[in-house]
Amino acid sequence: MGGARFINFIKPLSSLLPEVEGPKTHLELVEKLGWMAGCVVVYQILSIIPVYGAEKTDTLDPINNFRVLDGSSASGLMITGLAPIYLSSFLLQILASKKKIAVNFNLIIDRVLFQNAQKVVSALLYLILAVTYVSSGYYGSFSDLGIFRFIMLILQIFLPGIVCIYLCEIIEKGHGLGSGPVLLLGSHILGNIMWDVLSLHRYPVNESGDSQYQGALVGFAFNLFSFKNKFSSLRSILFRSEGLSFVQFLVCIAVFATFMYTLNIRIDVPIRSSRVRGVRQNFPLKLLYTSVIPLIYFYSILSHLLVFAYALYSLCPNSLITRLLVQYSPIDTFAEHKLQLVGGLVYFLYPPLGLSEALLHPVHTVIYTITLICITIYFSLLWMNATAGGPRDVLLFFKENQLVIAGYREATMLKELEKIIPIAAKLSAFFVSILSVIAGIFASTFGVGVLIASALVYASFEMIVGANTSLGNGN
């Protein structure tokens, strides 16, 4: 084939990352669930174990609440999260569908090269993020650390990324069910929310030694039946900003209910067989055609931007470029320790988290909302075409199964599909974007987390039930 192709160019690097073997025998459902649980446990442990060798600095976390959404943890080994895996796979699949990189998906060898390329790009992104984190002084400056600890820290942050890549591959090679990145991200979000709802951990809120429960439900129940400082404690648990408050917890439930309701909204396209007369059925075209995939893609890009912005800020804090791109304001109270993003271009890509934030900075809220809607609609259309969901692919599916749209001739079916399917993709992105902005304003990243986790769990459930018909029959 003429010219060097990207997937061939990246092939030598693939040998550094060997492939996981698929199961030799048929695995029972229980075994698959066991593998999935094992992968989740490994991932959670990586998020909990702190990094060895970090200097005890008072570094404030620039990503703070947003870590709920990208699978990362501020103090653990898994500080880079899942964003590199999502970004590399989205990027390569979209580039391949737009023919920017030449991949012939009809050939198995090309498909294998393609998935290896995804793996290599993920690993490279993890390496870049690891070097960026350590170089930016997040764990202490180079002079404090020394060369040995510097390299040790980079390895500690990079290797969990490789582990993540392999956890995803284990699940998708057939040892588990569904999608690897979806399982890990969903479990991360749900774990965070569970922790913030039911945690018994207490944290100080003022100099007098008063403390509050981290769990919203636990704190609400406790303060409801206690008598010491009843009303101030109750107000704190209801409306606090340093963690999930009880009101935000209720909003999360509302977001979940809204999303579940919207999942069932669809257009039924009447179809019939072109061979057998009289047989009629419906082809469901769902409102949430691409679900939250464009949103996750946007957030994976934002995660990378936040890391690079912080590195830029910490390395040269007073330069003109830094002031143009990113401005921080430190928040260091008894209850909250973080670096708040308050200005710069990156600020307008960061969601408004909290009602006061949204109201006090309306320009930011409006610009963010419009930007998010435009970007996710664009991503939604790209993703639709990349995953056999476009009008031509649906038409091909109809032809292969001898189906026609009732009331349309074969020549005009494509026009009809080209009318309704892109609209479904656009509406899907629009609705999910609006819901995520509202969820972010009223329930911070937890509301958006519930939205994303609900979509991921439902999509996984759909795929699993579709692949295992015995589950759907209630056997």
Next chain:
Amino acid sequence: MSSTKASGSVKNSAASAPGGPKSQIRRRAAVEKNTKESNSGPAGARAAGAPGSTPTLLKLYTDEASGFKVDPVVVMVLSVGFIASVFLLHIVARILKKFASE
């Protein structure tokens, strides 16, 4: 009945003239269309018939290669080993610090 059949056959013979200019144009258009479609090819793994990402779910690995492979048990053992090594580093550092303070 016979008159209807006769008119049908007349229509058919009129419509399909073998080797005529209409059929040639149609055949050439079909060839061009097939060429165009084969050039474009499937946009993703799922469009090619292999299991891949769907509009609502992301999937990365669809096929098995024939090169060097690793058993998933080995991957899990290495991952746990990595976790254990970092954990041990913390324990050793704490012990050393304790001895140093004493």
